[in-house]
Amino acid sequence: MKHTLRQVFESGKFVSGFAIFVAILLVVTIYPLLVPEPPLRIIGQGTFFEPGIYVNVYDSISAPHFTLNLDEAAERRIAGRLADRDRGAILTWLVGVGIPESEIDIANTEQLLDQWFSNFDPTVRIPGMTNADRNYYIRLNSSIQGLLSTEDVIIAHANEETASLEAAGTIRPSAYVNVGQIPNVRILPLGTDNFGRDVLTELVKATAVSLKIGFVAGIIATTIGLILGLVSGYVGGFVDDVLMFITNMFIVIPSFVLLILISFSISQEQRGAVTIAVVIGFTSWVWTARAVRSQVISLRNRDHVNLSKLSGHSIAHIIFRDILPYIASYVVMALILQISSAILAEAGLSILGLGPKTTEVPTLGLMMNWAMIYQAHILGKWWAYLPVIIVIALIAFSMNLMNTGLDQVFNPALRE
Amino acid sequence: MKGYRNYFLTKLLWFLVTLVVAFILNFTLPRLMPGDPVAAIVARMAQGMSNTTGVQAIYEQYTELFGTNRPIVEQFFIYMRNVFRGDFGFSFSQYPRTVADVLRTSIGWTIALQFPAIVVGWSIGNWLGALAAYRKGTFDKILMPASIFASSLPAFGMAIILLVIFAVSLKWLPTSGGYGYDLIPNFSWRFMWSVITHYQLPFWSIVLITIGGQAIGMRAMAIYELNSDYVKYSRFMGIKDGKIVRYVFRNAMLPQITGLALAIGTMLFGAVVAEVIFSYPGLGSTILTAVLGQDYPLVSATTLIITIMALLANFIIEIIYGILDPRIKAAQAD
Numbered sequence A: 001m002k003h004t005l006r007q008v009f010e011s012g013k014f015v016s017g018f019a020i021f022v023a024i025l026l027v028v029t030i031y032p033l034l035v036p037e038p039p040l041r042i043i044g045q046g047t048f049f050e051p052g053i054y055v056n057v058y059d060s061i062s063a064p065h066f067t068l069n070l071d072e073a074a075e076r077r078i079a080g081r082l083a084d085r086d087r088g089a090i091l092t093w094l095v096g097v098g099i100p101e102s103e104i105d106i107a108n109t110e111q112l113l114d115q116w117f118s119n120f121d122p123t124v125r126i127p128g129m130t131n132a133d134r135n136y137y138i139r140l141n142s143s144i145q146g147l148l149s150t151e152d153v154i155i156a157h158a159n160e161e162t163a164s165l166e167a168a169g170t171i172r173p174s175a176y177v178n179v180g181q182i183p184n185v186r187i188l189p190l191g192t193d194n195f196g197r198d199v200l201t202e203l204v205k206a207t208a209v210s211l212k213i214g215f216v217a218g219i220i221a222t223t224i225g226l227i228l229g230l231v232s233g234y235v236g237g238f239v240d241d242v243l244m245f246i247t248n249m250f251i252v253i254p255s256f257v258l259l260i261l262i263s264f265s266i267s268q269e270q271r272g273a274v275t276i277a278v279v280i281g282f283t284s285w286v287w288t289a290r291a292v293r294s295q296v297i298s299l300r301n302r303d304h305v306n307l308s309k310l311s312g313h314s315i316a317h318i319i320f321r322d323i324l325p326y327i328a329s330y331v332v333m334a335l336i337l338q339i340s341s342a343i344l345a346e347a348g349l350s351i352l353g354l355g356p357k358t359t360e361v362p363t364l365g366l367m368m369n370w371a372m373i374y375q376a377h378i379l380g381k382w383w384a385y386l387p388v389i390i391v392i393a394l395i396a397f398s399m400n401l402m403n404t405g406l407d408q409v410f411n412p413a414l415r416e
Numbered sequence B: 001m002k003g004y005r006n007y008f009l010t011k012l013l014w015f016l017v018t019l020v021v022a023f024i025l026n027f028t029l030p031r032l033m034p035g036d037p038v039a040a041i042v043a044r045m046a047q048g049m050s051n052t053t054g055v056q057a058i059y060e061q062y063t064e065l066f067g068t069n070r071p072i073v074e075q076f077f078i079y080m081r082n083v084f085r086g087d088f089g090f091s092f093s094q095y096p097r098t099v100a101d102v103l104r105t106s107i108g109w110t111i112a113l114q115f116p117a118i119v120v121g122w123s124i125g126n127w128l129g130a131l132a133a134y135r136k137g138t139f140d141k142i143l144m145p146a147s148i149f150a151s152s153l154p155a156f157g158m159a160i161i162l163l164v165i166f167a168v169s170l171k172w173l174p175t176s177g178g179y180g181y182d183l184i185p186n187f188s189w190r191f192m193w194s195v196i197t198h199y200q201l202p203f204w205s206i207v208l209i210t211i212g213g214q215a216i217g218m219r220a221m222a223i224y225e226l227n228s229d230y231v232k233y234s235r236f237m238g239i240k241d242g243k244i245v246r247y248v249f250r251n252a253m254l255p256q257i258t259g260l261a262l263a264i265g266t267m268l269f270g271a272v273v274a275e276v277i278f279s280y281p282g283l284g285s286t287i288l289t290a291v292l293g294q295d296y297p298l299v300s301a302t303t304l305i306i307t308i309m310a311l312l313a314n315f316i317i318e319i320i321y322g323i324l325d326p327r328i329k330a331a332q333a334d
Helices: A001-010 A012-034 A058-062 A073-081 A085-094 A109-119 A131-148 A201-236 A237-252 A256-265 A273-282 A284-298 A303-310 A315-351 A362-375 A384-409 B002-031 B037-046 B050-066 B072-084 B100-136 B138-151 B157-167 B190-226 B229-237 B241-278 B283-292 B297-325 B326-333
Strands: A050-057 A153-158 A164-170 A185-188
Touching: A001 A012, A001 A384, A012 A201, A050 A058, A050 A273, A050 B037, A073 A131, A085 A109, A164 B190, A201 A237, A201 A273, A201 A284, A201 A362, A201 A384, A237 A284, A237 B002, A237 B297, A256 A273, A256 A315, A256 B002, A256 B229, A256 B297, A273 A315, A284 A315, A284 B002, A303 A315, A315 A362, A315 A384, A315 B241, A362 A384, A384 B138, A384 B157, B002 B072, B002 B297, B050 B138, B100 B138, B100 B190, B100 B241, B100 B283, B100 B297, B138 B190, B157 B190, B157 B241, B190 B241, B229 B241, B241 B283, B241 B297, B283 B297
Parallel strands: none
Antiparallel strands: A050 A185, A153 A164
């Protein structure tokens, strides 16, 4: 046993797969300790907030202000506010008043503004320009002027009795706050999803739930497959015929069809994550059963098994001591594959709208389903779906790597 | 040929038995839920319908159609009879279309998408796998991890990545549907071109996934065959490499044909989800709309059709297998 383990851990493929898998497990266990927050809590009012650091505006008004005299501040302020549409409009104006297009670079804010201020004149009418366009340019000009102004902004609050505004303080364009001194700062590394939930917290929980589904389904499937395979292969005869008849039947009837039918029959309220896992487990044991059976048949008549029989050992003893150790490596590999395919099956079911009920826990499949329903992929909200795909692929990839590694250790023909 | 007849008859019998079992499962599984299914269905349907006589009419129609007031065995035979007539009743979510009508349009799209994609992916994957086994070295070192990664990606993941790159960012291809939403199916060039452009992304997403899995399988098989005694013997005999590779390929091919059958049977699931991502008008999207619309007859009929397609594919492959595999011929001659 010790020797086998050492051999397994010498396989590069197995070790890299194992490392990825352990890393995922570690993140899943440690993250909830650091961020103890319900994963489905809706924090954002609105859909798909971009990943970033969110600083409370109310707090930053009352926080101590520091003056930093930075020359590029005003320019950056405009560069950040000036939308692509406005830059295009400025370009149109400048070309209209006769500046060659090659001299204009709409990405260079400073140069663009210089050209704008030296050329803009609200009384000039460019041929083909409507009145609405002219008003737009005047508004654009005043908003740029407003951004550039060095006047302070006054913070006011309404007097309850007279309903008049009273100045409570001023904010200068050069005022800064220290993020560390603001009590409410929320980092959303992966933004929020369509319901306004923190994607990272949700993703970690979803990974944990999906792994649980994978383990439950994998263990159920492997146990059923192992027991049926052992009984069928070792007992043989009529029992074997009946069991193999059933097994072969379920090999040709696609298991996902059964999965869809059963999930559809269980109403949405009763479909918990564990129920889905059990259903997946009960529909995916067939290949394990068949492979275990054929291995048991080839072992059944080996000398050491016959010797054991002659020595009067019980069937349980023979199965546990003389047969199981020989097929253990195969069973472990089958279990690994079952786990990863169960995770994929849950994801597939959820995308079809047949996943676990949506109010309790997130799963990777449900997150995909929500992202697809709210068209995150078409709207370019990559943070809602890409991390989920990456996590699913990483889990499956690590499992496949472990499996290939084990295969090479136990199957000498495949060694490099 | 006489030996073959027995083989074919056994396979045919097996096909029919599995078909019956599939029927039974398809019939019983949805009925395992407690309560009167028709009442539940009508209750769902009737939400927002204030006309009580209308509800009553629907209830009677479905009671008649499913025969739910009769014993369960009789219900089964009524179901069988209806299926053989191709009568699955009306679709709830797409009323007044019948389920048969919905399926007729979607099944063509699915076969036209999946069959070529699986065959192309299977051929390329096998060729690459055999090449990796034979060449070894860097080619193998690059192809293997790439294949493992490609086959690890869930089918919908590949679909979404292709969609985002080629349709959303580069805008080369359309994002969804089987043809432009402004077109009506006909045989004009414009419509054909629209179908072709809409076909590319779902097609390649299935092909890429298939390549990965098949390449891994073929490589393992080919390495196993390359180490076998007959290859060593042929080498000692001085037979040319090209000829040996042909022997190896033929032997390694046989399990891969089973792989093809499996691909056609099981990849359907992946493709179903890929169809959903691209809103491709095939069976996958039909299942989605059926599930979302709680359309019980449509779910039942779609799953039945998919099962029958898988069983049929399996049957055909076994017949071909019987002709190709010399061992089966030998066994039948005894």
